[in-house]
Amino acid sequence: MDPVEDEPLAEDPTEDASVEEIVEAPPEAPSPYDGFFWFGLIALIVGLIGLGVPLYVLIGSIATYLLFFGGVFNEFRLLTSIIEQTRALADQPVLLAIPFFVISGAIMTEGDIAKRLIAFAQSVFGVLPGGLAISAVFASVFFAAISGSSPVTVIAIGSIMFPALVKAGYDQRFSTGLVTSAGSLGILIPPSIPMIIYAIADPTGLKDPVGYTVSSAGGGDSSVKDLFIAGLGPGILICLALSLWAFRIGLIQKVEREKFDIKEVGRAFVSGFWALNLPIIILGGIYSGIFTATQAAAVSVIYAAAVEFFIHKSIKLKDVPRVFSESAILMGSLLIIMALALGFNLYLDRAKIPEMAVEYILSLDLSLITFLLLVNVLLIIVGFFMDIISAILILVPLLAPIAFGLGIHPLHMAIIFIVNLEIGYLTPPIGLNLFVSSTLFKKSIGEVVRSTLPFTAIMVVCLIIVTYVPTVSLGLVSFSKGQGFWVPWPDTQVEKVEDAPAEAEPQVVAPPAEADGSAKTLDQLMDDVEEEIEEPVDSAPKTLDELMDDVEDEIADEPDGSTP
Numbered sequence: 345m346d347p348v349e350d351e352p353l354a355e356d357p358t359e360d361a362s363v364e365e366i367v368e369a370p371p372e373a374p375s376p377y378d379g380f381f382w383f384g385l386i387a388l389i390v391g392l393i394g395l396g397v398p399l400y401v402l403i404g405s406i407a408t409y410l411l412f413f414g415g416v417f418n419e420f421r422l423l424t425s426i427i428e429q430t431r432a433l434a435d436q437p438v439l440l441a442i443p444f445f446v447i448s449g450a451i452m453t454e455g456d457i458a459k460r461l462i463a464f465a466q467s468v469f470g471v472l473p474g475g476l477a478i479s480a481v482f483a484s485v486f487f488a489a490i491s492g493s494s495p496v497t498v499i500a501i502g503s504i505m506f507p508a509l510v511k512a513g514y515d516q517r518f519s520t521g522l523v524t525s526a527g528s529l530g531i532l533i534p535p536s537i538p539m540i541i542y543a544i545a546d547p548t549g550l551k552d553p554v555g556y557t558v559s560s561a562g563g564g565d566s567s568v569k570d571l572f573i574a575g576l577g578p579g580i581l582i583c584l585a586l587s588l589w590a591f592r593i594g595l596i597q598k599v600e601r602e603k604f605d606i607k608e609v610g611r612a613f614v615s616g617f618w619a620l621n622l623p624i625i626i627l628g629g630i631y632s633g634i635f636t637a638t639q640a641a642a643v644s645v646i647y648a649a650a651v652e653f654f655i656h657k658s659i660k661l662k663d664v665p666r667v668f669s670e671s672a673i674l675m676g677s678l679l680i681i682m683a684l685a686l687g688f689n690l691y692l693d694r695a696k697i698p699e700m701a702v703e704y705i706l707s708l709d710l711s712l713i714t715f716l717l718l719v720n721v722l723l724i725i726v727g728f729f730m731d732i733i734s735a736i737l738i739l740v741p742l743l744a745p746i747a748f749g750l751g752i753h754p755l756h757m758a759i760i761f762i763v764n765l766e767i768g769y770l771t772p773p774i775g776l777n778l779f780v781s782s783t784l785f786k787k788s789i790g791e792v793v794r795s796t797l798p799f800t801a802i803m804v805v806c807l808i809i810v811t812y813v814p815t816v817s818l819g820l821v822s823f824s825k826g827q828g829f830w831v832p833w834p835d836t837q838v839e840k841v842e843d844a845p846a847e848a849e850p851q852v853v854a855p856p857a858e859a860d861g862s863a864k865t866l867d868q869l870m871d872d873v874e875e876e877i878e879e880p881v882d883s884a885p886k887t888l889d890e891l892m893d894d895v896e897d898e899i900a901d902e903p904d905g906s907t908p
Contacts, residue, residue, distance in 0.1 A: 381413060384409070389402070400681045403734065441640070462504055469482065478587045484529055484530070485579070494766070495776055496530065503784060506784075513597065524799075528767075531766055532575050534573070534575045547741055550570060574821050582806045618655055699745070716760070728774065731776065732765040756817050771800070
């Protein structure tokens with residue numbers, strides 16, 4: 345009697361899995377038809393907004409609700425996960441760039457750098473129709489290139505240029521709208537604080553999707569550098585568009601022009617030499633690879649402090665505590681919002697919402713044109729009700745993977761995102777630049793909104809160009825990598841692949857058969873093998889290896905000159 349063999353025990357599917365993987369395996373997200381869950385979320389949001397709680401309380405409460413009641417975590421490990429995410433955020437060196445740029449902007453706002461930049465721009469462009477207004481636009485670009493902040497640019501440039509524009513004969517509505525709109529370039533012209541936050545929040549790492557060889561290897565300062573370069577093209581486009589509008593207004597209102605004086609240009613250049621050098625040092629150092637974005641931010645603080653303290657002598661030692669205190673308050677609120685937004689991002693990741701969204705969008709079979717149109721409409725609406733930092737931290741983890749899955753380059757998507765939210769600075773009821781200008785120029789919010797309408801329309805036109813002409817944002821990045829300036833539309837790449845003639849299937853041709861001299865392909869030989877397997881035989885059946893050996897022998901026995 346044969347001994348009974350012990351049957352092997354069924355394998356435990358969790359035997360090789362780590363404890364962390366078992367605990368964190370996410371169940372399905374709540375169904376959209378789970379009325380109680382979504383009703384509770386909406387009630388929470390409406391209630392907190394009605395109470396007027398600070399933004400970080402609102403974001404933190406939403407994140408906690410989603411994680412506890414959204415079917416992602418049922419354990420206390422939730423809190424440690426958010427803490428771990430926050431610690432990982434704090435470990436990113438590029439995060440240090442934000443406080444440095446904030447401090448640098450505060451120092452320059454307090455000092456004379458803005459005045460000297462304006463004087464130089466006015467000496468160059470004053471001879472043109474609308475020259476003073478054009479000077480305000482270019483001064484905003486220069487200051488944005490060293491401050492990284494839109495509201496700071498409005499305060500620094502607007503406080504000087506608004507009275508000058510009105511005194512020169514420009515309409516007050518035009519003057520208000522111009523400096524408010526030009527100041528919004530602060531988030532698009534690098535270095536930009538929102539761009540740094542975007543690079544941190546984007547789960548794609550700003551890497552190349554299939555079909556592109558544009559960006560660096562993704563992650564850290566290399567991604568920020570590429571994003572800074574990508575912002576130059578759209579920034580210049582909007583700058584030129586606003587300048588053309590100022591040129592037109594100068595012709596219509598017949599504002600007196602200044603005479604071009606080369607000596608005045610020279611004096612303004614000497615006076616603003618140190619201020620003009622700062623964007624060259626910062627951007628040139630980043631783009632040339634001399635230092636990273638984080639190091640550039642530190643250099644900007646040291647340079648701005650040295651120029652304002654020892655050369656311009658416009659800041660006293662007694663002003664330092666106040667400047668640092670204002671910067672610390674701004675940074676404190678920003679970092680709290682970023683940390684709490686990680687909880688929301690954690691929910692999106694564990695509930696697999698980006699993946700489900702990608703699958704759903706792909707199932708709709710939308711064209712890229714339609715998808716990007718919907719994204720622009722969504723972001724314009726979001727700009728009405730959400731500040732730029734919150735919008736980036738909440739929406740980027742959701743939208744960026746979808747765009748990446750559709751073949752849109754993350755750098756292109758980032759610039760579309762930033763330009764949309766730049767327009768959001770000019771739209772009520774949350775538009776930050778509107779409130780800054782209202783306070784600075786002593787105008788009502790309604791007056792400021794009406795003054796910015798023509799400029800908002802100009803920016804929307806520029807947004808359409810940026811959205812559907814990838815070269816505007818990706819051209820300089822591609823050129824810096826030696827790939828050429830022109831970057832084709834993703835649909836073009838897909839069409840090229842689809843329209844390419846299909847390659848002929850390679851065939852292994854056997855030598856002429858002994859019967860009729862026809863050649864056998866590899867598929868025909870395999871058919872012979874299958875027929876032999878299916879045929880009943882009296883002897884023991886051959887194994888597949890034996891049959892394959894017979895095929896090889898048959899090929900080897902044929903006359904020379906054949907190609908297997």
